[in-house]
Amino acid sequence: MIITTTWYLLLAAVLFSIGTTGLLVRRNPLIMFMCIELMLNAVNITFVSIGSHLNDLGGQLAVFFVLVVAAAEVVVGLALVVAIMRRRSRTNADDLKILGG
């Protein structure tokens, strides 16, 4: 059985959906970050697979940018989580709604 590009794209779609669902339903900030990572990497898979399908290095190049941005985002996010943990006993994303209208 030949694994075509479609398979990779399907995998990416499945991973992305899992990430989205996780982000929407979970309350723990750490889990939510992991979900975001899942979504980002799903996108990375589409980049690489379509890049190889079209024989274009640009796809793999974009992945590096995504990785760097994701790393930076996690640094900021985790710092926020640590800061929040110092003030509150438990971390629940739904408790952090003081900016609500």
Place this chain on the structure above:
Amino acid sequence: MIDLVWLIPAFPLLGFLTLICLGRSVREPISGWLATTAMAGSFLSTLIVFIGMLLEENENRQTVFTLFDWIPAGDFKVEIGFLADPLSITMCLFITGVGTLIHLYSIGYMHGDLDFNRFFTYLNLFAFSMLMLVLGDNLLLTFLGWEGVGACSYLLISFWFSDPANATAGKKAFITNRVGDWGFMVAMFLIFFNFGSLQYLEIFDILGSNQIAETTTTFIVLMLFVGAVGKSAQFPLYLWLPDAMAGPTPVSALIHAATMVTSGVYLLIRVNPIMVEASAWSTGLIAWVGAGTALFAASIAVAQTDIKKVLAYSTVSQLGYMILAVGCGAYTAAIFHMITHAFFKALLFLGAGSVIHGMDGEQDLRRYGGLRSLMPITAGTFIIGWLAIAGVPPFSGFWSKDEILAFAWDKNPLLWLVGIITALLTAFYMTRQVILTFFGKPRYLDAGDDAGDDAGDDAGDDAGDVQPHESPWTMTLPLIALAFLSVVGGLIQLPFSSSTKRLEHWLEPATFHNETHLHLSSSTLWVLALLTLAAVAIGIGIGISTYLKEKIDRQIFEKPILNNAWHFDSTVSKVMGGPGFKAFEAVAKFDKRVIDGAVDGTGQIVKKTAFILRRSQNGLVRTYALGVGIGAVGLLIWFLSRTTI
């Protein structure tokens, strides 16, 4: 040397800034001398510019000296620029000259006042504003000076503000002037709209080359005239000037007689090219308002008992003459009368101030009498002022008044008739004032007995122990100088031949040959002059026989209705206080309900909408994430629906 024109307003400005920085740190006479020196410096620079201008040929005497751009806005700009021409320099000469003398006088008059420094600070600021008004080369700069003198007038009328009456008088002057300022502003808008410029010379250029509709120029002239009516105290906006006498007497002399009140006349003469383009009925209206005011105010002056009120109504009356001259197109005659009036009316006011000073603040003519021997210099100079204003030849007032009356005859004999009745009344009430003050037997000695029944007595102390005395030299010296000028002032414009009409020739670059020319034979002029003399003689004669010889009962002339100014002031107060106030309240209510309602309503709608919309911002991250997700799906569907086959 004309380039030094910027020095003229710079000196008073410097004086003002110095005084306001020094504040109370200088002792009494020093601030007065500083202010006087600033004015003297201004006068000297005016003299230098004047001499420089005399050396030029007649057609080169108009120069614009620009300091910097004030308001640059696209193609339109307003500059801080000075228009040095014979008209503005003539104004500057008597403003700074008379101003210096009055500053000097004030050093003596304000002696011992707690706010001595503040007085001179205001006085210098006034001089600066007045010079900016006169020298400005565009309407906006003139307006700046116009408002500046108005503000200084307010500050100085209510100088002794601890008395509520003075503060009220200041407010009255300010508010009445606002009506006139409205006219000035509308005129300025119209000029900008129709000419695209506010600079005098540019406006005149455009007026010469383009066709501007007569209705436009007429409306501009009428609006400028509204401004002049406010500032130059013409009927019906003259109301503030008699009340303005609440200020210190030097202020009355400088601002409310010699300089500021003439700025309306100056403005109309400055824009004379627009005046001649306006329709005849508008200039006729100006002439009639002037003549009417002259007669009206003169009739009121007959029955006033306050020495300063007589002079105040007399000023209104003389300003009426000037406006009459402007309406007749006799610009030179108006300026001529303005100059001589500045001399003799400043003299009379300063003389009155000297009398008040010598009488410890008493202002009631009925409490004077026989002061001639006790105040010889004041009395002598005051009598010269009396002869000048009454129009006795060869004193200056005769020449200027006679010229205006000749022009009035030429325009409409009825105007002349009003003018000559005014001349008679002027001679009469001035004679009355002089005799009541300086002649007869002293009435201040026994005045203490009936002080109780006089409700208007605000002198405070008992009049019984008054020791009338002559004033110090700082006060008498200006009196002597002004008396000299009042005698010889007529020399600048003698009607005998064209070579003796020096002022007319000198002002030609500013009047652009727009002046009306008399079509009267010399015999007519002689008859008119003799008739004027006869009226003056009758006025003085009646005055002497009534008040000195007491052959005629004075009650015939001193009617209560005249003393109450024909009840015009009180009627206006009643109307404005009753129905007028209600009308204004209705307007205010309309403003609050409808205008403010529309503005507030817009705000309320936005606020209510926002109140509903802000619920979507609930602060939960997952809600936002869901929003992003739905948006992404929506975009996907949109793109797919566009691309499928």
